[in-house]
Amino acid sequence: MSPAAAGPGRRLPGMRAALALYLVIVTAGLGAAGAQALWSFNSAVSAGVTAGAWAPNPVTGTVTCTRQDGGPITDRYADITVRWTATDAVSYTVTAVRKGSASVTISTTSTTSSATLRINRATLFDSQEYTATITATANGLQAAPRTFSLEMGTFLGIPTVGCS
Secondary structure: OOHHHOOOOOOOOOOHHHHHHHHHHHHHHHHHHHHHHHHOOOOOOOOOOOOOOOOOOOOOOOEEEEEOOOOOOOEEEOOOOOEEEOOOOOOOEEEEEEEEOOOOOOEEOOOEEEEEEEEEEOOOOOOEEEEEEEEEEEEEEEEEOOEEEEEEEEOOEEEEEEEE
């Protein structure tokens, strides 16, 4: 039998609880409109996904440098190995630009978190200072470059190198 056909002596299950809840909501201050809204709430949700290329995270943290002078004293170069913490990049470009009037740019690309730059060796009391950058690349997009100073020198025949 349908609820509409129920007579005055018939009870509908849950009707007393629904009426009590309705009256509590009305007396709590929401009013009849608020109580009705609780019974008939409708909503629509939509979401969108955009597919595309992403730029990698930039290189952060400490950059370290080590120096290995090349061969005999007649070889005028030093290999500077630069190491950093890896990111989600596919490759990294390390570039060093020498400060001063004799500007020299050295650049190399690596797929790991280290790269070696071949730099002219400093002479007996010489020091060379470079502004260096590490740029992470993925999907043809580049992250913001990580800039640091690279210093190489020789004092009384003792080679030095530093990154900061």
